[in-house]
Amino acid sequence: MTQHDRWTPTEITPADAGVAATAEGLVGYLTGHPDLGGLLTERKALVFRGFGVTPQSLEPVMDILLPHRLAYVHGNSPRTKVGANVYTSTEYPPEFTISMHNELSYAAAWPTRLLFFCEIAAETGGATPVVDAALWLELLDPQVRAAFAGGVRYVQNLHDGLGLGKSWQQTFETDSREEVEKFLAASGAEWSWTADGLRVSQIRPATTVHPVTGAEVWFNQSDQWHPAALGDDTARALAQILKEDELPQSVRFADGSPIPDGYVIQVRDRALEAAVDVDWRPGDLLLIDNLLVAHGRRPYTGKRRVLVAMTD
Template sequence: MSDSWKPLEIDPASIGAEASAAGLVSYLRGAAGLDDLLVQEKALVFRGFNVAPGELDGVMDLLLPNRLAYVHGNSPRTKVGKNVYTSTEYPPEFTISMHNELSYASSWPSRLLFYCEKAATTGGATPVVDAALWLDSLDPEVRAAYADGVRYTQNLHDGLGLGKSWQDTFETDNRDEVESFLANAGATWQWRSDGTLRVSQVRPSTIAHPVTGAEVWFNQSDQWHVAALGDEIKALAQIMPEEDLPQSVSFADGTPIPGDYAIQVRDRGLENAVDVDWVEGDLLLIDNLLVGHGRRPFSGQRRILVAMSD
């Protein structure tokens, strides 16, 4: 496997199109085999088309014909349109490590589209990593340890507490709807006396791409692990049981994941990532199984929107 992979850049000159949203829409309407191209290249950057926020829906309708809601998402973000969201709203000084969207859930989007509404003053690239290369980069003992999958545990409060509420997570305040969703997802759950919902689910650590058959790293164990999180979460873990944190993770059988394993997963993903730098009006389309993504630290008022589809 080559370690020189990077997303394919498509600009007006490369396709003989006008440098505008209309030029991009015209290309997308006539482009046969775009799905195949995405699988082949894993990620596509549409650069130089100067897509304005008011023109975004027309482009998204062609790239993401069936936009999905961010239900059961664990990161803080704001819904800004028809199943369009802000990218994860973590403080700008933090790196967001590599991950495949909703890889901890029972269903996940097959593709993601990112749009740069406002570029950061400095930094703020979206790093992307070949998920098969990420898997290959891990030590054999780490890969073997993860072979049976991982168990994710969430504690979702009832409107006041640490992390996200269950109402925000599932975009409903109806408990029956939440239970139906979780039952269909194969999760177990418990409503606690303080209104908190505890959810537990076992998921695989790797997955085979349905078209290419490639085995890829596909879990978010490092992002759920105390060892790989910030100092505030580590401090919380000193004063409360790990299973009571907003989220935690173990191997599928409940055995703790060694902290150095989680850190290796996090660091190898970032080490093998390629940065996509942003110019306002640019878009990035990724195959969510073949490519993990994250965020570099930044200064200024960065605003990246994201949408997803099956």
């Protein structure tokens, strides 16, 4: 039996918790739990189901699970801020799969926990797949792991309000160049202001080690930043109008050498194949350890609304 066969997120219901099937019951369970952090580290991901949580009763739950809610600063995916550091999950068209990733793994700092809340479940599909990030690393061919050992270089071209991808104002949630420069200087990134916006370059490791378990995990978004992951038609169309270093985002090995297409396709596909789907019901919550578990999104039909928040 493989590690993948053994691991799935742990589901907690009112019957499991011994409380009423209400948001207040969930708050009571969470408040009285002797070691919620330890439970999350041990189980890696928790699904709270059947507590009848609504957008109106969500706040007290988030206050416990996410004690220091973070803004989505330097985030690269399209989403809408709907509350105090609460966002819609990535707003890519529903027919596309969002590949597995750890949130903000390309940045100098990242959230330790993510909380997803299902307000509206899709008519069909729309699951959030999750994968053990240590297993993800283990599933890659030795030559792929060796090639990434030196880390990766991410490059962003953020426009000034008109262009492909996100603007620098959206990305950093500010109109102040001074605030952006202060943030980037603290992160160790290189940057330059251009006629069209901002160019950011940063070298990051491909793996990291969980501070509690000591597990080494795959922890980068090279496949999502690589043109090969866009699909043949999209990559071909972009290549006709933009050079690689003009794309909204791109990635190479840390030494500047190109990452072979086959490597990032392997990274993407092996994680998706090993992932376990969390199928949503309205009111469900999914709490994950952002280092131990990567997440994505399956295609769907109909209306779907899943909110996300994070903490350090």
